[in-house]
Every structure is written in C-alpha cells, then in structure tokens.
Amino acid sequence: MIDTLAVIYGLVMIYVSATNRIKTHIKILSMQGILLFFICYFALGTGSFYTFVFLAFETLLVKAIAIPGVLNRVLRGKNIYLSNDLRIPSIYSLIITSGIVFASFIASNIQSVSLDPTSKLILSVSLASIVISLFFITTRKSVVTSVIDYVMMENAIFLLSLTLSKEMPIIVSMGVLLDVFIAVFILGFLINKVSETFGQEHGNALRMLKDSDDD
Amino acid sequence: MVLLVILIGRKWFCNFATVSYSLLCLVCSGLIYLLPQVPAAGMIGQLFQFDGLNAYFFFVMSLVFAASSVYNIGYISASERPQQEYNYYSIGIIGFVFSMIGALLSTNMGLSWVFIEATTLTSAYLIYFSRSKHALEAVWKFVFICSIGISLAFVGIVLLLIGAGSHNSLVYKDLYSNALKIDPFWLKISFVFYLVGIGTKMGLAPVHSWLPDAHSEAPSPISAMLSAAMLNTAFFMILKMFTLMGLANLGFYAKILMLTMGLLSLFVSAVFILIIKDYKRMLAYSSIENMGIMAIGTSLGNVGIFAALLHLFGHSIIKTSLFLTAGNVQKIFKTKAINKVSGILKADRLTGWLLIFSFIGIAALPPSPLFLSEWILLKAILAKKMYILMPIIFVLLTIVLFGMGNIIIKMAYGQKPTTFKEEKVPIGILMYLPQIILILSAFIAGIYLPQFLQNMIGAAIAALRS
Numbered sequence: 001m002i003d004t005l006a007v008i009y010g011l012v013m014i015y016v017s018a019t020n021r022i023k024t025h026i027k028i029l030s031m032q033g034i035l036l037f038f039i040c041y042f043a044l045g046t047g048s049f050y051t052f053v054f055l056a057f058e059t060l061l062v063k064a065i066a067i068p069g070v071l072n073r074v075l076r077g078k079n080i081y082l083s084n085d086l087r088i089p090s091i092y093s094l095i096i097t098s099g100i101v102f103a104s105f106i107a108s109n110i111q112s113v114s115l116d117p118t119s120k121l122i123l124s125v126s127l128a129s130i131v132i133s134l135f136f137i138t139t140r141k142s143v144v145t146s147v148i149d150y151v152m153m154e155n156a157i158f159l160l161s162l163t164l165s166k167e168m169p170i171i172v173s174m175g176v177l178l179d180v181f182i183a184v185f186i187l188g189f190l191i192n193k194v195s196e197t198f199g200q201e202h203g204n205a206l207r208m209l210k211d212s213d214d215d
Numbered sequence: 216m217v218l219l220v221i222l223i224g225r226k227w228f229c230n231f232a233t234v235s236y237s238l239l240c241l242v243c244s245g246l247i248y249l250l251p252q253v254p255a256a257g258m259i260g261q262l263f264q265f266d267g268l269n270a271y272f273f274f275v276m277s278l279v280f281a282a283s284s285v286y287n288i289g290y291i292s293a294s295e296r297p298q299q300e301y302n303y304y305s306i307g308i309i310g311f312v313f314s315m316i317g318a319l320l321s322t323n324m325g326l327s328w329v330f331i332e333a334t335t336l337t338s339a340y341l342i343y344f345s346r347s348k349h350a351l352e353a354v355w356k357f358v359f360i361c362s363i364g365i366s367l368a369f370v371g372i373v374l375l376l377i378g379a380g381s382h383n384s385l386v387y388k389d390l391y392s393n394a395l396k397i398d399p400f401w402l403k404i405s406f407v408f409y410l411v412g413i414g415t416k417m418g419l420a421p422v423h424s425w426l427p428d429a430h431s432e433a434p435s436p437i438s439a440m441l442s443a444a445m446l447n448t449a450f451f452m453i454l455k456m457f458t459l460m461g462l463a464n465l466g467f468y469a470k471i472l473m474l475t476m477g478l479l480s481l482f483v484s485a486v487f488i489l490i491i492k493d494y495k496r497m498l499a500y501s502s503i504e505n506m507g508i509m510a511i512g513t514s515l516g517n518v519g520i521f522a523a524l525l526h527l528f529g530h531s532i533i534k535t536s537l538f539l540t541a542g543n544v545q546k547i548f549k550t551k552a553i554n555k556v557s558g559i560l561k562a563d564r565l566t567g568w569l570l571i572f573s574f575i576g577i578a579a580l581p582p583s584p585l586f587l588s589e590w591i592l593l594k595a596i597l598a599k600k601m602y603i604l605m606p607i608i609f610v611l612l613t614i615v616l617f618g619m620g621n622i623i624i625k626m627a628y629g630q631k632p633t634t635f636k637e638e639k640v641p642i643g644i645l646m647y648l649p650q651i652i653l654i655l656s657a658f659i660a661g662i663y664l665p666q667f668l669q670n671m672i673g674a675a676i677a678a679l680r681s
Binding site for chain 2: 107123134137153154163193
C-alpha cells in the first residue's frame with residue numbers, strides 16, 4: 001500500500017510541472033498532506049501511538065489544511081489564477097521533471113543500502129520531489145508560487161525522513177520543526193507583509209535591490 | 216535577560232542587557248583557555264561542550280559582539296523609534312547570539328542544525344528593523360534562501376544517516392569514530408547537500424544571493440554581526456563535516472568541492488565589486504570574497520587550515536570595524552549611494568581615517584593580519600604545486616583590491632558633495648571607540664602574531680584532528 005501511495009506522490013509531482021494554475025498547486029499541497037498521512041499510517045502502524053498522533057497532526061492539520069488555507073487567504077481577492085511567470089515552458093518543464101524522477105530511481109537503486117524495497121521507493125520519490133521542487137523554485141519568479149514550491153520541497157523532505165522513522169524518530173521531529181518554522185514565519189508573517197507592501201505585482205517588485213543600475 | 220528586557224522596557228536597560236551579555240561572552244571565552252578543563256556533566260554537559268575549535272570561534276564571535284553592542288548604544292540611541300521596537304531589537308540580538316553559541320557548542324550535528332536554523336529566525340527581525348520596502352525585500356530573500364539552504368542541509372543529514380546504516384548517531388564523536396563504516400556513495404551526496412545548504416548561510420557562491428541585500432539593509436551593528444559572526448558559525452559547521460569526509464577517506468572529494476566554491480566566491484566578488492553602487496553592498500561582497508579565501512584555505516589542508524583560521528580572526532575584527540564605520544558614514548551623509556558620498560575626511564576626520572585604516576586592513580596590506588594569512592595561503596598553494604591556482608587567485612584578489620580601493624579613496628578624499636548639509640550629527644565616542652580598538656588589535660596582530668593567538672589556532676587545529 002505504501003508503494004502505491006509513494007508512486008501516486010511521484011506522479012503528482014510530475015503533474016505539477018504540467019499545470020500552471022496556482023489554485024491547482026495549492027490543492028496539490030493538500031493532497032500531498034493527505035498522502036503523507038496515509039504513508040505515516042501504514043509505515044508506523046506498529047510504532048508508538050503518540051508518535052503517530054503527532055505525525056497525523058503534522059500531516060493532516062498543518063500540511064493538508066493550515067498551510068493551504070493560509071495560501072488561499074493570501075490569494076483571496078487578488079485575482080491571481082495563473083502563474084504567468086514561468087521561465088521555462090510547461091512542456092520542457094515536464095520533460096525535465098520526468099528526467100529527474102528517472103535519475104532519482106537509478107541513483108537510489110544503483111547502490112546497495114540496508115533499506116527494504118519500500119524505503120528505497122520512498123527514498124527515490126522523495127529525492128526526486130526535492131530536486132523537482134528546487135527546479136520549480138528557480139524557474140518561477142512570483143513570491144506565492146515560490147512559497148508553494150518551497151512547501152512542496154518541505155513535504156518531500158518529510159517523506160524522506162520517514163525512511164528513517166523507525167530507527168531515528170528524532171529526525172522526523174526535526175523535520176516537523178522545520179515545517180512549523182515555515183508555516184509560522186514565512187507563511188504567517190512574511191508573505192502577508194510582502195503582499196500588503198508590494199501588492200499584486202510583488203513578483204516583479206521584489207527586484208529593487210540591485211548591484212548596478214543597468215538591469 | 217529577555218524577561219528583564221520585557222519587564223523593564225527602557226532604552227538604557229536594553230543597551231545594558233546587550234553589552235553585559237557580550238562582556239559575559241568575552242570573559243567566558245577567555246576563561247576557557249585559562250581554567251583547567253573539567254569533564255562535562257549532566258545532560259547539558261553531554262549536549263554542549265567546549266573544545267579547541269569551538270572555543271576559538273566563540274572567542275572571535277565574542278569580540279565582534281562586544282564591539283557591536285558598544286557601538287549599538289550610540290547608533291540606536293540616535294534613532295527615534297518606539298520603546299517596544301527597541302525591546303524586540305535587543306531581544307533579537309540576544310536570541311541571535313544565543314543561537315550562534317548553541318550551534319558552536321553542540322556536540323550533535325542535528326542540534327547544531329536546529330540552532331543554525333534559529334539564527335535565521337532571530338536575525339530576520341533585526342534585518343527588517345528599518346521597516347523600509349528595501350529592508351522587507353532583503354529579509355524576504357534572506358529568510359527564503361536561507362530556509363532553502365537549511366532544508367538542503369537537513370536532506371544532507373538524512374542521507375548521512377542512510378549511509379551510516381546501523382551506526383545512526385549524529386554526535387560528532389560517534390560520526391568520526393564510525394567514519395569508515397559510512398557508505399561512501401551516500402556520504403558524498405550528503406556532503407554536497409550539506410555544503411550547499413550550510414554554504415548558503417556562509418555566503419559561498421553560487422548560493423550567496425541573499426548576502427549583499429541583507430548586509431546592506433540591516434543596521435550597521437547587525438551587518439557587522441552577520442558578516443563577522445554568523446558566517447563564521449556556518450563555516451564552523453562546514454569544517455566539522457569536512458573533517459568527517461577526511462576521516463572517511465573522501466578528503467580529496469571534499470577538497471575539490473570546497474576549492475570550487477571558494478574560487479567561485481572570489482570570482483563573483485571580483486566581478487560585482489567593480490559595478491557596485493552601494494558601499495554597504497561593497498562590504499558584503501568583500502565578505503563573500505573572504506569566505507571564499509577561507510574555503511580555499513580549508514581545501515588545502517594542514518597549513519591551509521591554519522591560514523583559514525588566522526584569516527577568520529583578521530577578517531572578523533576588520534570587517535566589524537568597516538561596517539561600524541560605514542554606520543557613521545551613513546549617519547553623516549544619510550545615504551548608502553557611493554556617488555553621493557565624498558570628502559569624508561573633511562566631514563568627519565576620525566570616521567575618514569577609520570575608514571582608510573579599515574580598508575588597509577581588509578585589503579590585506581601590511582600590517583594587516585590578512586596579509587599574513589593570504590601569504591601563508593599562497594605558500595601552501597605553491598607547496599601543493601597547484602601553480603595554475605596561484606595566478607588566478609592573485610588576479611582575482613587584485614581586482615577586488617582595485618574595486619574597493621577605488622571606492623574608498625573616492626569616498627574618503629575630495630570635496631563634500633554639493634548637496635551635503637552641514638548639521639550636527641549625533642556620533643558619540645562609543646561610535647568610534649570599538650573601531651579604534653579593533654583596528655589597533657588587528658594591526659598589532661599583523662606585526663607580531665601574539666603567542667596566545669597562535670596557541671588558540673593550534674588548539675583549534677588539534678581539536679579538528681581529534
């Protein structure tokens with residue numbers, strides 16, 4: 001079951017590269033939160049009850065509801081539907097993300113590591129998702145889309161830390177700490193402040209600080 | 216201390232809190248070397264310990280903090296801001312320094328990671344203190360880019376644990392003793408993620424883009440601490456990971472990566488310093504250049520590491536003096552634009568001379584200690600027979616020297632701008648004294664490297680190898 005969920009997670013990342021509707025991206029964040037919840041449920045079935053409740057809170061409440069909720073609130077009333085700031089056309093983006101997924105699968109299977117096949121699959125998908133998210137962050141200019149891509153990277157890192165969850169639960173807690181920091185600080189404060197100060201054109205307005213006057 | 220700042224909530228107490236905290240750090244950093252070593256006890260003792268390496272970094276950080284906090288008294292007092300903002304500012308400084316101390320003293324890589332993440336949070340408010348649009352953009356870039364970096368460093372830690380298999384401890388001592396048992400493939404990938412991640416905090420190119428904005432928009436004492444303390448803390452964490460790579464027989468791989476990022480940092484600084492329009496951004500690019508030099512020194516091993524650690528000391532105290540003096544210039548001319556600043560020597564003689572002497576220090580001209588460190592670095596390059604590297608570094612350093620010299624001389628000499636208004640600027644003795652002490656200390660160290668400093672660097676290198 002975990003394998004199926006991990007594969008769905010990977011396919012969702014490829015789907016993100018093919019669409020440029022911001023609302024769809026936010027819905028995908030919620031979907032990733034729910035996928036992560038079920039992966040935690042099946043992966044930690046025999047683990048500590050309190051650890052499970054903690055992780056369920058993190059995945060369902062924070063990732064699936066709170067973070068997408070804040071992003072929707074920021075977008076409300078701004079009439080931003082499309083991410084019109086792509087540096088690379090969607091078709092090329094799709095090809096590149098597919099290549100990243102392929103490379104990630106090769107990398108995690110080429111080396112013998114003491115991980116069971118399910119953990120290897122999660123490792124492949126999470127590494128691919130991290131690199132794809134970084135790719136999105138560098139190819140988009142808008143603040144809101146950058147934050148969405150960053151949250152996707154956080155979700156992928158959380159998935160990565162699940163490969164070690166049984167041996168090293170503290171590492172998952174560190175991942176959760178990172179999420180809380182992002183949710184509270186970046187989303188809760190900064191993005192609202194940036195939107196208020198720079199308005200709808202914040203993607204281009206956040207380029208005032210320059211080294212020379214030529215660009 | 217934080218509670219007292221909130222409860223008392225007066226400007227004088229905010230200044231007292233930061234200065235007394237800085238002096239406490241300075242005294243402790245000295246006592247570490249003077250008092251006999253006592254074995255660590257209890258949980259706190261297991262999680263945080265002093266050794267030769269972090270004691271040296273702590274000492275340098277304390278010097279920078281002490282100078283900045285004394286300067287801050289005069290700098291902030293002149294600004295008219297609500298009392299609550301001063302309270303948050305002081306709390307931010309205390310939290311920022313506490314986070315850096317935590318990152319330095321942690322015996323656990325994961326705990327160091329948590330503290331270095333905390334430095335991003337605590338310094339964000341400080342960078343945004345002026346509340347301008349530019350400051351908001353700077354803090355946004357700082358938080359966003361550094362958060363990505365921290366996340367990548369976390370990925371590096373997770374991959375390290377995957378490679379470590381059953382030896383899954385993040386305590387440095389355990390990692391070092393099990394270095395040869397870690398899967399080399401995962402360790403290499405882990406190092407790449409970790410170096411890029413923590414390298415973002417260190418300001419190494421190509422992940423340096425937040426640094427010029429944050430350093431130029433922050434208040435000058437905060438810029439000094441960002442440049443001369445936070446970057447060093449990130450360098451410390453990279454050094455620890457670099458040591459692990461050496462123990463795992465992957466030292467050559469790590470050296471190539473450090474050398475590449477170091478050269479790239481030098482190149483980026485050389486290019487941008489020629490087109491810069493803002494003198495605080497110029498100082499920020501100089502920080503990137505010096506971080507590059509330290510990365511190159513580390514990649515050379517042994518003598519190179521000695522040069523890097525000496526360079527760290529010299530750069531920290533001279534860059535602090537430069538940023539604090541830049542704060543005076545900004546107060547006098549009310550601008551950071553280079554083309555609107557000239558005749559500093561005529562406007563404020565002491566500030567002008569401090570700027571010139573600080574420039575001599577950062578340009579690695581004798582008697583600056585940076586001259587010594589760069590000399591040792593170049594000798595180490597020759598000893599390794601890396602003959603192609605030497606002219607490249609030499610040319611890049613010369614370009615940076617030319618770029619900075621051109622700007623500083625133009626700013627210091629000549630006539631005051633026609634738009635300059637002669638008015639009494641509130642620059643008290645506390646906004647000169649720290650720079651004077653720092654520059655004098657730097658030049659004395661450059662002429663005669665004190666034995667205690669040599670011993671400290673020696674102890675730091677010995678701690679790296681143990």
